[in-house]
Amino acid sequence: xxxxxxxxxxxxxxxxxxxxxxxxxxxxxxxxxxxxxxxxxxxxxxxxxxxxxxxxxxxxxxxxxxxxxxxxxxxxxxxxxxxxxxxxxxxxxxxxxxxxxxxxxxxxxx
Amino acid sequence: xxxxxxxxxxxxxxxxxxxxxxxxxxxxxxxxxxxxxxxxxxxxxxxxxxxxxxxxxxxxxxxxxxxxxxxxxxxxxxxxxxxxxxxxxxxxxxxxxxxxxxxxxxxxxxxxxxxxxxx
Numbered sequence: 754x755x756x757x758x759x760x761x762x763x764x765x766x767x768x769x770x771x772x773x774x775x776x777x778x779x780x781x782x783x784x785x786x787x788x789x790x791x792x793x794x795x796x797x798x799x800x801x802x803x804x805x806x807x808x809x810x811x812x813x814x815x816x817x818x819x820x821x822x823x824x825x826x827x828x829x830x831x832x833x834x835x836x837x838x839x840x841x842x843x844x845x846x847x848x849x850x851x852x853x854x855x856x857x858x859x860x861x862x863x
Numbered sequence: 864x865x866x867x868x869x870x871x872x873x874x875x876x877x878x879x880x881x882x883x884x885x886x887x888x889x890x891x892x893x894x895x896x897x898x899x900x901x902x903x904x905x906x907x908x909x910x911x912x913x914x915x916x917x918x919x920x921x922x923x924x925x926x927x928x929x930x931x932x933x934x935x936x937x938x939x940x941x942x943x944x945x946x947x948x949x950x951x952x953x954x955x956x957x958x959x960x961x962x963x964x965x966x967x968x969x970x971x972x973x974x975x976x977x978x979x980x981x982x
Contacts, residue, residue, distance in 0.1 A: 788968040790908075797958055797975050798908065803968035843908050847967060851922060852898060852910040 755779060755848020757855035764861040769834050773858045775844030776826040783820050785847040787827040792857075793840040801842075802829060836862050865889040867959055867973035874979045875949050882945040883976045885959030892940040893917045898962040898969055899933060899944045903955040913962060914942060949980045 756778040765771040775787065787805050790798035800809055802818035805827065815832045827846075831838055839862050844855040870884040885897065899911040912923040914933040921933050927946070935942045942959055956975040963970060 786967050790969070792908075797972040798969075799972070800968060800970050803970070804966055809970065841907075845908075845969070851924065852913070852962075852967075852969075854900075854908040854910060857907040 755853050757844050757846060757848075757853055759842075759844060759855040759858045761856070762859040762861065764863055765834055767834050767836060767862055770830060770832040771834060771860065773829045773831075773842055773844075773860070774826050775828070775855045776824065777846070777848075780825075780848075781822065782825045782827055782846065783822045787818070787820065788845045789816075789818055789827075789829045790843045790845065791838075791840050792843065798843065831860075834862050838862055865961065865971045867961065867971055869957075869959060869973040869976045872977040872979070874981065876982055877950055877980055879949050879980075880945060880947040881949060881978050882943055883957050883959070883978070885942040885944070885973050887940045887942070887961070890961075892935075893937055896962045896964050897933070897935065897942040898960045900958045900960060900969075901955050902958070902975075903952070906955075911944070911957075915964070916942065946978075949978075951980050954978065954980045 758776045789802040791801050792798040801812050801816050805820050806818040817830045819828050841857045843857045866888045868886045873881050893916045898913045901909050914921045916935045930947050932945045958975045959973040960969040961971045
């Protein structure tokens, strides 16, 4: 089974930059697009990065995505952190022809 | 604007079935697939399966195969997810979401439906 591994939690101060990694268990993470979702408590997820590094309209350019093929991982970077960025972040890709989600990372901005 | 509106919360007994609806509006229903995702209390997102609204093809998560069925009614732009033989660990929030069949991102989500399984 293909698994995407994320750190359970990260924390950083307002105004700083944080990077959340998403590592694939096998194969090449670059073989399929990686997407990133933000979920605030009590709400449905919303997409913040799609197609590895593209931002949907309305998502601030403080959010960016990248792929590191050598590490078989994807990353979500949020710069100029704001308290409103707090929440859970999930990466998503494909494995065995099915959608796979990472376990999620709780971002605390303190 | 794109909207996915789901049915209300349900409380079911173990062994029963539940059917959650997801009414789409604001786009051509048959141009995008519908993915179902569930989230147990305090846990992460779990992919349940996908249905092509164009031809009705489905893919289900292996752990749910045999208990889940996804359908789509193109006349009402509504997708359905039925889960049978409910167990207590099926308790959680169930989301429908629109999936781009080409680029694979899930770009719009329903508000979620809480399903509680309890005797």
